[in-house]
Amino acid sequence: MRFAKTLCFIAVSLTATWAHAAGLKSFEVPADASGPALRAFIWSPCTVAPADITLGSIIVSGVRNCPIVGANLPLVVISHGHAGSSLGHHDTAEILADAGFVVVALNHPRDNFSDMSQSGDISVFIERPTDIKRLIDFMLNASPEAAHIDPSRIGFFGFSRGGYTGLVLAGAIPDFHDPHVSCPEPAPICGQIRRNELPTQPLTQDARIKALVIADPFSFFSTKDSLKNVKVPVQLWGSQYGGDGVLPENVVALTDDLPAKPEFHVVSNAAHFAFLAPCSPALAQSQPEICKDANGFDRVAFHKSFDADVLSFFRRHLIEAGKP
Template sequence: MALGKLSVGAEFDLKGAKDCPVTGAKLPLVIFSHGRGGWFGANHDTEEALAEAGFIVAAINHPGDTTNDSSRRDTLPVWGSRPADMVRLLDFMLKDWKDRAVIDPAKVGFFGFSLGGYTGLALMGLKPDFAWLAEHCKETSGTCAQLHNGETLPDPSQDARIRTAVIVDPAPAVLTRKNLAAVKIPFQFWRSQFGGPGVGDGTPVARVAGWLEGKPEMHVVPAGHFAYLAPCTPEQAAAVPRICTDTPAEFDRAGFHREFNAAVVKFFHEQLAGGDQ
């Protein structure tokens, strides 16, 4: 597991062994895309669960849309740069990483939370409906303002190397019944009942869930959007209560994550590792 530290008012330390030997052959790979303004360790406990289960796991910070870099956040280009970031990550892991020989390139999965969920759907074939967004968004800055000014964006990158995915509370702004029909690969879908920043009150993502074809494995969690982030330490909860406070207040995030991580690992095993655990 990689070492990492990010300052967001509190220190988030990931403890691990840098450059430790990688053993095994034909191992499945899962790449992670964080949410708006997040970082590569936002779902670190889920990443750890997959790594401990025998998966190679890779995650990056999306340039311009992280906790410490907001230069592209809430702009039109970020809708295209995020999928392109993940294509570059996958290229690196399969072509340039020093231990690339241990990866089975036919066993690649994707995990995306919030705006990372959109990122995954785009990579899986969805073309964002910016015309719909331009018609319905009311903001006078950021993406909405750029669309109202006539700016456009090419269709985002797709990547057929991704064989399956876990999509968690995806940002719904550019998702429609029509463009979701383009997603044909199997995936597991999670949504929060009460929603939160970027996903509304839970209703927009529930609507997206109703549009999905192919009967993906569906989960609804009686909590808010941030419940999918790794459980916080007391120090983190005091420093960044916005992402550490759950709805309802009595929701047991740590207990939920034990079930969530087990379900994610099981799904990827079934899809990428033939069900062997």
């Protein structure tokens, strides 16, 4: 498997160097007029054998601060769900980086595990797409990795609210009054919607994103008209049972309403948090609500196939699509 990944890596002229692991480092995008500082992690191709790295209660596989290998590398940006983190999908990031992608994931300000100060407010749904655009701007212009990235090969991975974020970036127009979206009190956002207290600034779009993988997206998009401007290829994942405000039927509806039929996968016997990386023992003990799967669902086994399918999709649409 690892040998096959490397052959593909070489074949697309990304580098002729053997890639063994995901280099890992943290960084910060400075605050600017568009928003506060963004804290993020970056994974990149590396020639050093990986080791376990403990970050709080999460264990990742990689090499800290490993020099990046390769040129003209595709970039994938990851957006987490409500109260999530930049490490919530680290296994997917590791697989992609090991295969020759640069991967970056942020903590969305005021809607992450350590700062939920506005997680119940409508404003985060407006600010999230801007966070991603600012992150891409930084990666292409100011980051040390900028010279290694091909700006014409950018993909996006989003889970839950991150899925919503990706659809907006690709041109979708949300309807916050959509009656198909469950919005019970006491969530502040529900009162804001009912009182029509919605932000007036335009939503950020980013045409540099060429492919989307979205898992159990939080959807304010109930009509074909709301999605008519989404022209990029989409790989859509839905859990059988949903959760955390995501309704399975709303995810399924996207398959009919997107202009081009997405590559759609339903994960049988799974609930919403199955898309998060398998948990370490410490994380499972401290956060059982996001770590423990019901009905005998095997998250570890699922992620082996899930990560492989995500990698295959991004290879097809960010690498092979540009070949003659």
